[in-house]
Amino acid sequence: VYEGPVQDLIDELARLPGIGPKGAQRIAFHLLAADEIDARRLGEVITRVKQAITPCRRCFNFAQGDFCRICADDRRDPAQLCVVEDPRGVVAIERTREYRGRYHVLGGAISPLDGIGPDSLHIEELLARLGDEGVTEVILALNSSHEGEATASYLQDRLAGRGVRVTRLASGLPVGGDLDYADELTLGRALLGRRDLATG
Amino acid sequence: VYEGPVQDLIDELARLPGIGPKGAQRIAFHLLAADEIDARRLGEVITRVKQAITPCRRCFNFAQGDFCRICADDRRDPAQLCVVEDPRGVVAIERTREYRGRYHVLGGAISPLDGIGPDSLHIEELLARLGDEGVTEVILALNSSHEGEATASYLQDRLAGRGVRVTRLASGLPVGGDLDYADELTLGRALLGRRDLATG
Numbered sequence: 127v128y129e130g131p132v133q134d135l136i137d138e139l140a141r142l143p144g145i146g147p148k149g150a151q152r153i154a155f156h157l158l159a160a161d162e163i164d165a166r167r168l169g170e171v172i173t174r175v176k177q178a179i180t181p182c183r184r185c186f187n188f189a190q191g192d193f194c195r196i197c198a199d200d201r202r203d204p205a206q207l208c209v210v211e212d213p214r215g216v217v218a219i220e221r222t223r224e225y226r227g228r229y230h231v232l233g234g235a236i237s238p239l240d241g242i243g244p245d246s247l248h249i250e251e252l253l254a255r256l257g258d259e260g261v262t263e264v265i266l267a268l269n270s271s272h273e274g275e276a277t278a279s280y281l282q283d284r285l286a287g288r289g290v291r292v293t294r295l296a297s298g299l300p301v302g303g304d305l306d307y308a309d310e311l312t313l314g315r316a317l318l319g320r321r322d323l324a325t326g
Numbered sequence: 327v328y329e330g331p332v333q334d335l336i337d338e339l340a341r342l343p344g345i346g347p348k349g350a351q352r353i354a355f356h357l358l359a360a361d362e363i364d365a366r367r368l369g370e371v372i373t374r375v376k377q378a379i380t381p382c383r384r385c386f387n388f389a390q391g392d393f394c395r396i397c398a399d400d401r402r403d404p405a406q407l408c409v410v411e412d413p414r415g416v417v418a419i420e421r422t423r424e425y426r427g428r429y430h431v432l433g434g435a436i437s438p439l440d441g442i443g444p445d446s447l448h449i450e451e452l453l454a455r456l457g458d459e460g461v462t463e464v465i466l467a468l469n470s471s472h473e474g475e476a477t478a479s480y481l482q483d484r485l486a487g488r489g490v491r492v493t494r495l496a497s498g499l500p501v502g503g504d505l506d507y508a509d510e511l512t513l514g515r516a517l518l519g520r521r522d523l524a525t526g
Contacts, residue, residue, distance in 0.1 A: 127417045128417060129388045129394070129395065131371065131378040132388055142353045142368075143353060156342060157372060158376070162376045165372060165375070168338045168372055169369045170369065170373065172357060172365060172366075173365075173366055173369030175354075175357065175358065176365045178329075178331040179332055179358060190331070212355070213328070217327045307348075
């Protein structure tokens with residue numbers, strides 16, 4: 127019903143998560159009223175981000191180039207490996223300033239209802255890293271959702287007998303909450319108070 | 327905290343109306359996980375819309391080129407002029423299929439608290455159109471907010487004594503509601519049942 131380019135914009139915005147048709151219209155009107163420079167900048171960052179960002183070849187975190195900033199930093203301890211569902215987990219743990227090891231981003235959590243099984247996640251790559259990098263401890267820092275719990279349980283089985291200490295974040299996180307909603311203090315304490323699941 | 331291009335995207339998204347930092351992060355992750363074609367299309371429609379859309383030279387509705395689709399359509403009756411706050415009002419009235427006249431988009435409503443006085447709106451251009459186009463009726467189709475009411479009242483004074491019938495939409499719209507939230511039937515009836523404010 128709007129002029130073509132306006133309707134195209136509203137339609138594309140309405141496809142984004144958490145934005146309904148009225149929200150899309152509101153954002154479109156905001157952009158049309160905004161300075162051309164501001165609107166153009168948003169368009170450009172969206173167009174650019176897909177080309178600029180690739181998965182880290184080692185840990186699958188966001189990277190510009192082959193390796194993410196953490197994998198490229200040789201002051202990080204390769205013996206500790208913190209397993210998270212997605213890059214939000216990396217950012218949440220980094221914010222605590224309590225961790226100096228590396229990460230492994232699984233790319234999600236096991237969720238049979240959504241068709242996500244272990245094969246959809248970067249689990250084989252995780253197992254391969256244990257020997258390659260001399261890992262002595264794997265910290266499971268998954269969301270405390272059903273899917274996160276199921277994934278932690280699956281990984282615990284897969285990691286057993288491999289000569290690495292397997293830990294998970296201490297409880298203290300609100301049950302059912304996502305990792306990146308926890309404040310730094312709570313998450314930092316949960317990390318320091320992590321408990322053993324198994325010693326392989 | 328994220329890689330530069332990811333953080334740039336989150337920051338830009340968080341500046342949009344109705345999107346907080348968590349919503350911006352969620353949309354950024356959606357775009358990073360989406361097909362490159364889909365993400366690129368959103369970037370391009372945003373970049374394109376500001377160049378493609380200009381205000382109609384006659385009515386200030388969205389236009390591609392000099393005139394909007396309605397002003398460019400010579401089957402529309404120039405004697406009837408429907409005054410709306412912004413292009414959402416045009417779309418809402420068009421959806422009723424009850425109106426065959428032209429529009430005039432004010433560009434907002436009088437709101438002293440926001441620094442929007444009559445001079446910020448396209449009111450002089452409205453007055454100039456009356457004689458130029460042989461207008462016999464001006465329909466005030468403003469939102470039924472305080473600002474919309476104040477604007478209708480101001481326009482009623484400015485239009486008095488100019489030889490045009492001045493009408494407004496029948497009540498029936500929910501008080502305090504925006505025009506574009508009304509369903510077609512309610513708005514169509516409000517249009518048909520419009521009442522005279524003054525015959526100049």
